[in-house]
Amino acid sequence: MQILRDDSIGILGRVTGLLGSWRRLFLGAASLAVFIALWSLYSAWLHGDWPFAYRSWSQPAEYIPYPSEVLYAFVDSFTHRDPFTSLYMTSHIYASLKRMFFGFVLAFLVAVPLGLLMGRSANAEAIGKPLVELFRPIPPLAWVPIFLIALKLFWGPIAIVFLGIFFPILLNVMFGAKSVDPVLIDAARTLGAKRRDIFTKVVLPFTIPYMMTGIKVGIGVGWMCIVAAEMLGAVGGGVGLFIYNMAYQGTMYDRMYAGMLVIGLLSVLTTGAAGFLEQRLSRWMGMK
Amino acid sequence: MDGNEVVISMKQLSKVFTKDRRQIKALEGFDLDVKEGEFVCLLGPSGCGKTTILRIVAGLETATGGDITVRGNKPGVAGQARGMVFQEFALFPWRTVRKNIEFGLEIKGVPEAEMQKMSSQLVDLVGLKGFENAHPKELSGGMKQRVGIARALANNPKVLLMDEPFGSLDAQTRNLMQKELLRIWAATNKTILFVTHSVDEAVFLADRIVIMTARPGKVREIIEVDLPRPRDRTSQEFIKVRGKVLTELDEEFEKARAKELSPE
Numbered sequence: 001m002q003i004l005r006d007d008s009i010g011i012l013g014r015v016t017g018l019l020g021s022w023r024r025l026f027l028g029a030a031s032l033a034v035f036i037a038l039w040s041l042y043s044a045w046l047h048g049d050w051p052f053a054y055r056s057w058s059q060p061a062e063y064i065p066y067p068s069e070v071l072y073a074f075v076d077s078f079t080h081r082d083p084f085t086s087l088y089m090t091s092h093i094y095a096s097l098k099r100m101f102f103g104f105v106l107a108f109l110v111a112v113p114l115g116l117l118m119g120r121s122a123n124a125e126a127i128g129k130p131l132v133e134l135f136r137p138i139p140p141l142a143w144v145p146i147f148l149i150a151l152k153l154f155w156g157p158i159a160i161v162f163l164g165i166f167f168p169i170l171l172n173v174m175f176g177a178k179s180v181d182p183v184l185i186d187a188a189r190t191l192g193a194k195r196r197d198i199f200t201k202v203v204l205p206f207t208i209p210y211m212m213t214g215i216k217v218g219i220g221v222g223w224m225c226i227v228a229a230e231m232l233g234a235v236g237g238g239v240g241l242f243i244y245n246m247a248y249q250g251t252m253y254d255r256m257y258a259g260m261l262v263i264g265l266l267s268v269l270t271t272g273a274a275g276f277l278e279q280r281l282s283r284w285m286g287m288k
Numbered sequence: 289m290d291g292n293e294v295v296i297s298m299k300q301l302s303k304v305f306t307k308d309r310r311q312i313k314a315l316e317g318f319d320l321d322v323k324e325g326e327f328v329c330l331l332g333p334s335g336c337g338k339t340t341i342l343r344i345v346a347g348l349e350t351a352t353g354g355d356i357t358v359r360g361n362k363p364g365v366a367g368q369a370r371g372m373v374f375q376e377f378a379l380f381p382w383r384t385v386r387k388n389i390e391f392g393l394e395i396k397g398v399p400e401a402e403m404q405k406m407s408s409q410l411v412d413l414v415g416l417k418g419f420e421n422a423h424p425k426e427l428s429g430g431m432k433q434r435v436g437i438a439r440a441l442a443n444n445p446k447v448l449l450m451d452e453p454f455g456s457l458d459a460q461t462r463n464l465m466q467k468e469l470l471r472i473w474a475a476t477n478k479t480i481l482f483v484t485h486s487v488d489e490a491v492f493l494a495d496r497i498v499i500m501t502a503r504p505g506k507v508r509e510i511i512e513v514d515l516p517r518p519r520d521r522t523s524q525e526f527i528k529v530r531g532k533v534l535t536e537l538d539e540e541f542e543k544a545r546a547k548e549l550s551p552e
């Protein structure tokens with residue numbers, strides 16, 4: 001009788017593992033540093049600053065502000081109201097998060113039952129598949145005009161985010177429900193499980209890690225849609241609206257980039273959290 | 289062993305699978321009675337329908353011909369008269385050892401306290417003490433199958449169906465598990481229908497060994513193993529029975545191969 005646990009890697013394995021993660025951290029930081037250096041250099045070239053002798057003629061210099069200017073605008077957006085909506089960045093973030101949250105909850109509530117149904121019933125799949133195949137490749141952004149016109153500025157942006165999050169969850173849940181090992185269902189049946197028990201006690205738990213993957217991917221796609229969703233106006237502000245205003249109303253490109261940075265960070269944080277939860281849950285459930 | 293009541297009765301059982309419009313005769317005219325408390329091993333070339341028989345008894349498939357009753361009932365009325373143990377273990381990965389064992393009890397709606405008591409007894413019976421809260425992926429193959437056996441026993445079935453349960457274990461663990469199974473069998477008085485393709489395993493375990501023909505499967509010969517337990521694999525008698533079974537089986541393997549080579 002022998003039990004296998006993760007700590008069988010031993011001290012050596014853990015030390016090299018640690019070195020590995022330090023190296024990853026170092027390379028990640030180095031890559032960011034090189035990017036910022038190249039960016040600075042390009043800005044300097046456009047501005048005709050040191051080490052370049054004269055101004056480039058190719059583009060107006062303000063299109064590519066210095067990283068330091070963007071960082072300043074980033075901080076400034078949190079400490080001063082923006083001139084168009086008179087909102088702090090925190091309010092914009094709150095508005096965008098709220099929109100993402102509504103879109104996510106709606107997408108989850110619709111996609112999970114549909115995915116389970118299509119994954120477990122050949123008829124449901126035959127009915128649903130053509131529609132999914134038709135609508136999935138249409139970018140959510142293509143729906144922006146009609147959603148904003150028809151659903152107006154409160155539900156329109158939410159609907160766009162919803163579409164972005166919906167398909168990743170649907171497809172992952174469907175795939176998960178389909179890949180339930182048939183022998184697990186046989187085992188459940190020999191233990192007296194009826195259809196309902198099989199669904200709640202076998203199919204559903206089996207699908208949870210897939211659901212989490214869908215949520216993680218979906219949130220990422222949702223952030224990609226948020227700017228377009230908020231561009232033409234949004235109730236109560238939004239980071240996307242902020243970006244649009246800065247570029248089109250104010251030609252304040254440093255602030256525009258600061259808004260983009262906020263979106264990137266929000267996406268990293270939220271998908272990171274979902275990924276962390278996914279891993280924790282899978283491990284806690286003894287799966288993957 | 290000395291009980292006379294027939295627990296599983298199969299008469300002229302047949303099963304035809306239809307797959308891509310082709311018909312595959314898995315079983316044809318399979319006859320077997322298994323008596324209460326008996327340990328019966330099914331032995332035969334792969335593809336001869338051993339798994340199909342267990343699945344029919346378990347109520348997972350329906351026979352296309354013939355009669356089958358489990359304690360007088362049609363197996364389709366699944367009930368909880370039989371438990372099944374799978375070669376692939378088929379444990380629920382998200383459930384701990386205890387929760388896996390309690391699966392059937394949960395479905396029956398057994399109250400929590402009673403369920404705990406019953407699963408604790410089973411944990412002791414199959415030798416899993418201390419591992420109640422481990423997940424299946426933390427266990428070795430032999431321990432996984434201990435969970436599989438305990439889970440099947442939880443519903444207190446009369447009949448235990450085992451489909452090559454030790455097929456994926458290494459030789460040492462396999463021998464240990466055979467001894468453990470005999471101990472559990474003696475402690476619980478179950479009737480066991482056990483599929484294997486190891487002659488050695490069949491002779492070590494069974495009261496009777498049912499040797500099947502190549503597909504479509506039926507009974508070729510039933511060999512009684514009249515050796516006292518615990519059996520000694522190196523004893524003269526053991527080797528004699530083993531030799532007899534092997535000779536029968538070899539002929540059937542040859543037939544199966546010849547059939548494969550010749551066009552139908």
Ligand SMILES: Nc1ncnc2c1ncn2[C@@H]1O[C@H](COP(=O)(O)OP(=O)(O)O)[C@@H](O)[C@H]1O
Nearest residue numbers: 305307312314333334335336337338339340341
């Ligand atoms: N669901 C199924 N559909 C079609 N053919 C099947 C199915 N299950 C088993 N068979 C066929 O029936 C025969 C007997 O299978 P099985 O009972 O698994 O044999 P064994 O367990 O003795 O190896 C095999 O030829 C197999 O291909």
Ligand SMILES: [Mg+2]
Nearest residue numbers: 338339340451
């Ligand atoms: Mg088989």
